[in-house]
Amino acid sequence: MADAVFAESVQSGPPTLEIVDARAVVRLHRPAQHNRIEPYDLVVLEQLFGRVDADPGIRVMVLTATGKSFSSGFHIGALVERQAAEGDDDHDRDLFERVVDRLEQLRVPTIAALNGSVYGGATDLALACDFRVGVEGMRLVMPAARLGIVYYESGIRRYVSRLGIAAAKKLFLTAQPIDSSELLRIGYLDEIVPADELMARAEAMAAILAANAPLALAGLKQAINAAAAGALDRDRLALARARCAASADHQEALRAWAEKRAPTFTGR
DSSP states (O other), rough: OOHHHHOOOOOOOOEEEETTTTTTEEEEEOGTTTTBBOOHHHHHHHHHHHHHOOEEEEEEEEESSSSSSSEEEHHHHHHHHHHHHHHHHHHHHHHHHHHHHHHOOSSSEEEEEEOSETHHHHHHHHTTEEEEEEHHHHHHHHHHHHHHHEEEHHHHHHHHHHOHHHHHHHHHHOOEEEEEHHHHHTOOOSEOOOGGGGGHHHHHHHHHTTTSOOHHHHHHHHHHHHHHHOOOOOOHHHHHHHHTTTHHHHHHHHHHHTTSOOOOOOOO
């Protein structure tokens, strides 16, 4: 991936999307506020995820941020202001859950390149990605219990299905900081790297994923996520298997295997 895609930016504003070849990078851009997520940022993220899903040329997506923190989560002040003005903050809560669910359901594999600590709702944003690479010294805090919040349904499901009930209870009920080594142990992080190696590692992982057959990746990802949620649809799985078996990519894979070369996939 081109260095320009991963270059740090001092600009503050809503998330951005950059595409190089078959790889997309979505980046949070509020470093002075530890990349807290504003209500408008959710609208932008939903749009960007839709663009990634709709572009057949994109085969992998990296989610990262500018600065020393990945994200401090949703802007609590915005919740307070909306509740005071309207007496109801369910809209923002529903939008946050919808955006995170949209990320989890993306067609392409996703990598969260966590450039620093992660808090609150941003912990679920990263958890919705297929892989998470963090930096040495980062921490995670899920402060729901301290804020008097019972988390939304899909977030609870992701925590329990991906980390296990013991880890989910520890993170939610204690509301205490968890360091990077513990995050690796419980499976929240797949890898820990020095900060100056984060984007190179994300690039290497993205290259590996982008080299595989897109139809198979999409089918496998959907089936694995559904199985983890206890909702695997056998008919849908059968259709995905049949589609891949009849695809040009499958035939290309067989030829490449016989010819002892790397396959060239087209997503068809």
